[in-house]
Every structure is written in structure tokens, then in C-alpha cells.
Amino acid sequence: MKRMHVAAVAVALLAFLVINPVFTKGYPGDPKNKKTITGEVIDITCYASAGAKGDGHKECAQMCVNNGLPIGILDKSGKVYVAVKGHMPAKSELYDFIAQNVTASGTVSERGGVRVIDIDKVEKAK
Secondary structure (H helix, E strand, C coil): CHHHHHHHHHHHHHHHHHHCHHHCCCCCCCHHHEEEEEEEEEEHHHHHHHCCCCHHHHHHHHHHHHCCCCEEEEECCCCEEEEEECCEECHHHHHHHECCEEEEEEEEEEECCEEEEEEEEEEECC
């Protein structure tokens, strides 16, 4: 009986720690993950498959993003960030800036070579 009680408490504690992001490394609200990046707003699919970007690709990028393809930011060092707002694509935050340089602030996460920025603020780069 005592073993079951200890096991139940251990499982409950483990579940709490896993579910509660405050106790996990790099949880989304972690201030250490807050960053500001500057770069061009791109549609990630055309950039990844063909290197397409810039003013010459703007109309295609708008069409691709309108059709649900991911939008992101290509920084000056060549790193691509998938842009989200919460758990949704950051289309409304970035669409008007496609093919332009922006400065975006938010929470940056990276895993397996994929970079994501959960945008808090975005403005045209100066």
C-alpha cells in the first residue's frame, strides 16, 4: 500500500513537472529566449526549394503565403526563422512586409536545425 502511494505521488510529480513549462528548460516564455532579429520576410517553401526571395519574387511569395505555405524571416547570416504568433503562422504580422527587411522581436526556439520565432513585435527595418 505504501509503495502504491509513493508511486502515485512520484507519477503525479513527474506529470506536473512535464506539463508545467516553468520547470522545463527553454520554455516559451523564458526571457533567455527573447531575441530581436533583422532580415527579409520570405515564403519559406520557395526560398528553401529555389532560393527565391526579394522584390522579383514578391507576388509569388504573397500567393504562396495566401495558400497556406509558411512565412518566415531570412536574416543577414542566412539563417531562416519560421515565424509564428502563438501556435499559428504569423501571416497577419508579416504579410505586408513580404520581400522587405524587418526587425522582429520575440521568443526564439531551435531544435534539429529548425528555428522558430514567436513574434511579439515587428517593424520595418531602419
